[in-house]
Amino acid sequence: MGNGLVNSLLSNTSYTLLEASADAQESSGGFMIQLLKPVKIGSTTVYITTTHVCLMIVALVLMIFALVVNYKVKHADPYETPKGLLNIVELMVEAIDNMVAGIMGTNAKKFVNYIGVLFMFVLLSNISGLFGLRPPTADYGITLPLGLITFVLIHYNGIKVNKTKHFTDLFQPIWFLFPINLIGEFAVPLSLSLRLFGNVMSGTVLMGLIYELVRPFAVGWPALLHIYFDIFSGCIQAYVICMLTMVYINDKIGE
Numbered sequence: 320m321g322n323g324l325v326n327s328l329l330s331n332t333s334y335t336l337l338e339a340s341a342d343a344q345e346s347s348g349g350f351m352i353q354l355l356k357p358v359k360i361g362s363t364t365v366y367i368t369t370t371h372v373c374l375m376i377v378a379l380v381l382m383i384f385a386l387v388v389n390y391k392v393k394h395a396d397p398y399e400t401p402k403g404l405l406n407i408v409e410l411m412v413e414a415i416d417n418m419v420a421g422i423m424g425t426n427a428k429k430f431v432n433y434i435g436v437l438f439m440f441v442l443l444s445n446i447s448g449l450f451g452l453r454p455p456t457a458d459y460g461i462t463l464p465l466g467l468i469t470f471v472l473i474h475y476n477g478i479k480v481n482k483t484k485h486f487t488d489l490f491q492p493i494w495f496l497f498p499i500n501l502i503g504e505f506a507v508p509l510s511l512s513l514r515l516f517g518n519v520m521s522g523t524v525l526m527g528l529i530y531e532l533v534r535p536f537a538v539g540w541p542a543l544l545h546i547y548f549d550i551f552s553g554c555i556q557a558y559v560i561c562m563l564t565m566v567y568i569n570d571k572i573g574e
Contacts, residue, residue, distance in 0.1 A: 352368050352369055352370055352453070352458060353368060353369045353453075354366045354367075354368055355367045355368060355369065355371075355372065369452075369453045370453070370455055370458040370460065370461065373444075373447060373452040373453055373454070373455050374444075374455040374461065376447070376452065377440065377443050377444050377447060377455060380443060381439060381440065381443060387404070388404065388405075388408050391404060391405055392405065412435075415431065415434065415435045415438060416431060418434075418561070419431045419434050419435075419565060422562065422565040422566065422569065423565050423568070423569050424569075426568070426569060426572060430472075430565070430568060433472070434561050434564065434565060437465070437560065437561055437564065438557050438558070438561045441456060441465070441515070441556065441557040441560055441561075442553060442554060442557040444456040444461070444519075445519055445549065445552070445553030445554070445556055445557060446549050446550055446553045446554075448522075448523065448526065448548070448549045449549050449550070453523065454519050454523060454549075454553075456515055456516065456519045456556075457516065457519045457520040457522075457523040458516075459512065459513075459516045462511075462512040462513075462515045462516040462519075463508070463512040463516075465511065465512060465515070465560070466507070466508030466509065466510075466511040466512035467508050467512075469507070469508065469511055469564045469567065469568075470507055470508040472564075472568055473507065473567050473568050473571050474504075474571070476568060476571060476572050477571035477572060479572075480571070480572040481571070481572070485571070488500075489501060489504070507567055510563075511560055511563060511564070514556075514559070514560070515556055515559075515560050518552060518556050519552075519553070519556060522548035522549065522552055523548075525544075525548065526544060526548055529544065
């Protein structure tokens with residue numbers, strides 16, 4: 320009887336949370352994360368949210384794009400000039416290669432694949448608002464793992480290249496600066512994740528408020544705002560996180 324009462328209370332609480340989320344979503348202009356469906360895993364209830372759905376869509380688009388390009392490359396005539404999609408992909412690859420080589424020098428070949436994937440993922444996530452999605456990068460649960468991946472790459476490669484010097488550098492230039500240097504190292508993933516999250520989330524909130532406040536008159540002209548918040552700002556933020564990732568890694572391993 321006690322277990323039944325607890326389960327009933329948990330079930331009612333779950334539906335109450337969903338209703339509250341729907342009300343909050345409606346009153347917030349559509350920029351908040353929405354709980355879509357509760358899923359029970361054992362005795363725990365987790366929720367599928369708009370972030371999960373949008374993240375899945377972005378991942379599927381990138382995987383389909385990769386499969387299509389892979390097929391076209393394998394079946395392309397090596398004696399013909401690339402056309403259409405292959406020409407666009409060639410320009411993209413060349414641009415990313417030049418960007419990474421310009422920052423990382425001789426280390427570029429080791430990291431160009433990761434930087435390329437990071438750039439495409441963040442860019443597509445940032446501009447997904449153009450297609451009616453809530454950008455996944457407007458959720459700190461997405462940007463923090465990106466910052467942590469960079470953090471792991473920085474210190475893994477730093478230890479691999481510099482061995483014990485990677486740790487002794489924390490005591491430079493004077494030993495009692497160690498606490499400040501240590502805080503600076505742990506601030507890197509927070510800085511990367513909060514910068515991306517803050518910029519994308521601010522654009523999402525502003526667009527949601529604009530659509531809510533001028534809903535009857537939101538015909539055509541909000542596209543100009545999308546050009547800035549989704550395209551221009553989205554491209555800048557994708558470039559910035561890639562640039563900072565390269566700078567942090569290169570700073571640890573050197574040329």
